Amino acid sequence: MRILIDAMGGDHAPEAIVRGAIDAAAEFGAQIVLVGRGEAILKSLSALGLDTLPKGVEVANADDVVDMCDDPATVIRTRPDSSMVVGLRMLAEGAGDAFISAGSTGALLSAATLIVKRVKGVRRAALCPEIPTKNGSALLIDCGANAECTPEFLAQFAVLGSIYAQKVQGKERPRVALLNIGAEESKGGALQKEAFSLLRQADDLGVIRFVGNMEARDVFQDTVDVVVADGFSGNVLLKTIEGTASFMSGMLKELFLRSALTKLAAVICRGGIRAFKSKLDYREVGGTMLLGISKPVVKAHGSSDARAIRSAVRQAMEAVNGGMADELRTRIQALSQISPTKDK
Amino acid sequence: MRILIDAMGGDHAPEAIVRGAIDAAAEFGAQIVLVGRGEAILKSLSALGLDTLPKGVEVANADDVVDMCDDPATVIRTRPDSSMVVGLRMLAEGAGDAFISAGSTGALLSAATLIVKRVKGVRRAALCPEIPTKNGSALLIDCGANAECTPEFLAQFAVLGSIYAQKVQGKERPRVALLNIGAEESKGGALQKEAFSLLRQADDLGVIRFVGNMEARDVFQDTVDVVVADGFSGNVLLKTIEGTASFMSGMLKELFLRSALTKLAAVICRGGIRAFKSKLDYREVGGTMLLGISKPVVKAHGSSDARAIRSAVRQAMEAVNGGMADELRTRIQALSQISPTKDK
Numbered sequence: 001m002r003i004l005i006d007a008m009g010g011d012h013a014p015e016a017i018v019r020g021a022i023d024a025a026a027e028f029g030a031q032i033v034l035v036g037r038g039e040a041i042l043k044s045l046s047a048l049g050l051d052t053l054p055k056g057v058e059v060a061n062a063d064d065v066v067d068m069c070d071d072p073a074t075v076i077r078t079r080p081d082s083s084m085v086v087g088l089r090m091l092a093e094g095a096g097d098a099f100i101s102a103g104s105t106g107a108l109l110s111a112a113t114l115i116v117k118r119v120k121g122v123r124r125a126a127l128c129p130e131i132p133t134k135n136g137s138a139l140l141i142d143c144g145a146n147a148e149c150t151p152e153f154l155a156q157f158a159v160l161g162s163i164y165a166q167k168v169q170g171k172e173r174p175r176v177a178l179l180n181i182g183a184e185e186s187k188g189g190a191l192q193k194e195a196f197s198l199l200r201q202a203d204d205l206g207v208i209r210f211v212g213n214m215e216a217r218d219v220f221q222d223t224v225d226v227v228v229a230d231g232f233s234g235n236v237l238l239k240t241i242e243g244t245a246s247f248m249s250g251m252l253k254e255l256f257l258r259s260a261l262t263k264l265a266a267v268i269c270r271g272g273i274r275a276f277k278s279k280l281d282y283r284e285v286g287g288t289m290l291l292g293i294s295k296p297v298v299k300a301h302g303s304s305d306a307r308a309i310r311s312a313v314r315q316a317m318e319a320v321n322g323g324m325a326d327e328l329r330t331r332i333q334a335l336s337q338i339s340p341t342k343d344k
Numbered sequence: 345m346r347i348l349i350d351a352m353g354g355d356h357a358p359e360a361i362v363r364g365a366i367d368a369a370a371e372f373g374a375q376i377v378l379v380g381r382g383e384a385i386l387k388s389l390s391a392l393g394l395d396t397l398p399k400g401v402e403v404a405n406a407d408d409v410v411d412m413c414d415d416p417a418t419v420i421r422t423r424p425d426s427s428m429v430v431g432l433r434m435l436a437e438g439a440g441d442a443f444i445s446a447g448s449t450g451a452l453l454s455a456a457t458l459i460v461k462r463v464k465g466v467r468r469a470a471l472c473p474e475i476p477t478k479n480g481s482a483l484l485i486d487c488g489a490n491a492e493c494t495p496e497f498l499a500q501f502a503v504l505g506s507i508y509a510q511k512v513q514g515k516e517r518p519r520v521a522l523l524n525i526g527a528e529e530s531k532g533g534a535l536q537k538e539a540f541s542l543l544r545q546a547d548d549l550g551v552i553r554f555v556g557n558m559e560a561r562d563v564f565q566d567t568v569d570v571v572v573a574d575g576f577s578g579n580v581l582l583k584t585i586e587g588t589a590s591f592m593s594g595m596l597k598e599l600f601l602r603s604a605l606t607k608l609a610a611v612i613c614r615g616g617i618r619a620f621k622s623k624l625d626y627r628e629v630g631g632t633m634l635l636g637i638s639k640p641v642v643k644a645h646g647s648s649d650a651r652a653i654r655s656a657v658r659q660a661m662e663a664v665n666g667g668m669a670d671e672l673r674t675r676i677q678a679l680s681q682i683s684p685t686k687d688k
Contacts, residue, residue: 134591144525148533181488181579189492189576216580217587232533235525236560236577240584243561244624247478248592251623255616262616265609272599272606279595280588 003316004096007036007044008065008083009103011303017102018044020309025056027310030317033096035060035087060095062086065103072106076114084108088115091295098296098316100287102304109145112290112297119325121332124149125292126157126231127299128164129238132279133220139165140219140227141291144235151194154178154228155338158199159331160291161226162208167322174225177214179233187213191230199228201338207331216240245280252276286311289319292328296320347660348440351380351388352409352427353447355647361446362388364653369400371654374661377440379404379431404439406430409447416450420458428452432459435639442660444631444653446644453489456634456641463669465676468493469636470501470575471643472508473582476623477564483509484563484571485635488579495538498522498572499682502543503675504635505570506552511666518569521558523577531557535574543572545682551675560584589624596620630655633663636672640664 005021007014014036021032034041038061045053053059064082066075076085084103091099092115099116101108105127113125126142141161146153158176165174178195180188185196196213203210214224216237229237252273256266266273286308287300296319300312349365351358358380365376378385382405389397397403406427410419420429428447435443436459443460445452449471457469470486485505490497502520509518522539524532529540540557547554558568560581573581596617600610610617630652631644640663644656 134594147525147531147536179580181491181576181583187491192491192576216583217590219584220587220591232525232536233577233580236523236580237584239525239560240563240581241588243564244585244588245592246561247564248589248620248624250478251620252596255613255620258613258616261612265612268605268609269599269602272602276592276595276599280592 001317001320002031002033002096003313004033004035004060004087004090004099005309005313006083006087006099006101006103007034007041008062009101010300011102012305013102014040015044015047016304016306017309019048020304020306021313022048022050022054022057023306024310024313025054028314028317029056030313031056031058032313033058033060033090035062035090036083037061037063037065060086060090066107068104070104070107072104072110075107076111085111085115088112088297091297092116097320098298100298100300100309100312100316102287102300102302102309105144105299108297108299109290112293116293116295116297118292119294119328119332121329121336122160122292123156124153125290126160127288128161128291129288131219131227131238131241133222135222138219138224138227140229140234140238142229142231142234143238143288144231145290146231148232149191149230151191151198154191154195154230155198155202155335156292156332158202158208158210158226158228159335160328161228163324163327163331164289164291164319164322165225167324167327168318171225173209175211175223176208176226176228177211177224179216179227179229179237180213182215183213185213195228198338202335205334205338207334241280249277286315289315294325345661345664346375346377346440347657348377348379348404348431348434348443349653349657350427350431350443350445350447351378351385352406353445354644355446356649357446358384359388359391360649361653363392364648364650365657366392366394366398366401367650368654368657369398372658372661373400374657375400375402376657377402377404377434379406379434380409380427381405381407404430404434410451412448414448414451416448416454419451420455429455429459432456432641435641436460441664442640442642444642444644444656444660446631446646446648446653449488449643452641452643453634456637460637460639460641462636463638463672463676465673465680466504466636467500468497469634470504471632472505472635473632475563475571475582475585477566479566482563482568482571484573484578484582486573486575486578487582487632488575489634490575492576493535493574495535495542498535498539498574499542499546499679500636500676502546502552502554502570502572503679504672505572507668507671507675508633508635508663508666509569511668511671512662515569517553519555519567520552520570520572521555521568523560523571523573523581524557526559527557529557539572542682546679549678549682551678585624593621630659633659638669
């Protein structure tokens, strides 16, 4: 298996990317292709004390880099030689099995859609992060790729998330819920009411397992495996978790820094505090899958360090092993019986 | 000043309501009118060891109670003798200066709109909770009263929140931000893009002080005083904070229960832990203002205890003292220059 990695994307590129890739190659036995400026990659290697490429790591040269300010919609035209575009072309042409980038989310979404293409019948690719819960995790789909959604998009997201949960996470009959502002069927706006009806029909057809509406506060309760949302409210949910977790971690730190005695308490609890902080830490989770694209594409966090990149490689490998595309085509086809596909 | 309280609304009514009302009367010197079933209220009093009404507390009889299952839109017709409807009638007729209820949010919103009426020109009343931040708080408007919003509604919410922040919270030039999925002007769906333009125009006119888009993760940073959102995503934000805070508090508890030593650490840190837990505790904040109604109406949390009711009374008194209605009429009028009012 060959995992293509955008060596130039993210706040800590290329150093952190190169280091994470090397770790992943050694640990998971993956064949890694670092796509980017050869010279910069070699410099990162020598900073790590390496004068040759380690076993399992290759370099594919790409002279340009996508900038965060670039218009996402046009990068494949304006930055044809960028590490992101070159890497995605290699993926489309079969020179790798999955692609990882910590670069611009919008550019990755747009370029992956144009170069690698969506699975037939899929209207929109969607970002699908894993949210850590009490005893496991829940997938959130979409979390920002599509600010504006139709009920049909949401029904398709349910299928995308369900298949990922089954094929990659090994959950047998993943429970799908619709993010809403109350449990009752009548809750939400027109989008949620229509999506609710489509999701129930999809459940009747056996395409997904729909368990109803879910309020945002219940996302940690392990009652649901896939949370379906439009990209706007999904993004609000995800970033509120991030903000609240960081706010509370900060308070916890203050709590322990109050006095010599509380500092002692911190020493006693240090194992627990580490676990507490890492629970909602993106570096453990890896990246966010971009589902609906015909081959696995992983969006790593912009501030990814080597550990985050290593986790993203593991995630990409799991996605390749899961092999979602065929199942996805079949079920999207089944879904179209209740949700007539129109050209949009 | 006379504060009307729905004695029968909420999970712990009437006991917790009566107790909170008595505490508030004693502490804040408010004149309280408990609206509800006289017999049940007297029983709650005697459970507190009181055989007469304490100074500053009156009872207004109402034989019926709004049920959580009642259709919110029709309670004023189906439950004319309920504590909520009777209390709101008293408010409309001038028998009190503010009304507090821990009963059904939908029913309160609908009945307050129909009985007490919105301020002239205000399209929709909105729920406006205070979110505790690092060094203060931020208002979130709307958080669920209006699942479906127009850009004009959002611009009006900005005015409602700004005036509350000024008149009641004493913030001189409150900073208003639009909840969005990125900082750039081009972010979000059509609703956000159009709202952004209206908010900027309102800033140009001096009606509000607009500081741009804000991502959900930044709500705790004290950079903003009023966060404007449609009721759906505002509700997602609020409930995600609630869920994440409760999830993390649970983890913290586990952390301290691990061993005899960590239990000792918990004793050392108990003051800090209390502060940590109470930071995101609704009982400290009081209730959620229902802004846009011509007189102050406070929605207390459904699971309000006596402390929460006491806080809600303080909040209602502050709102009465603030006297928003005149200023609101003036500024909504000014806003209509850029956002032509249509009958909807």
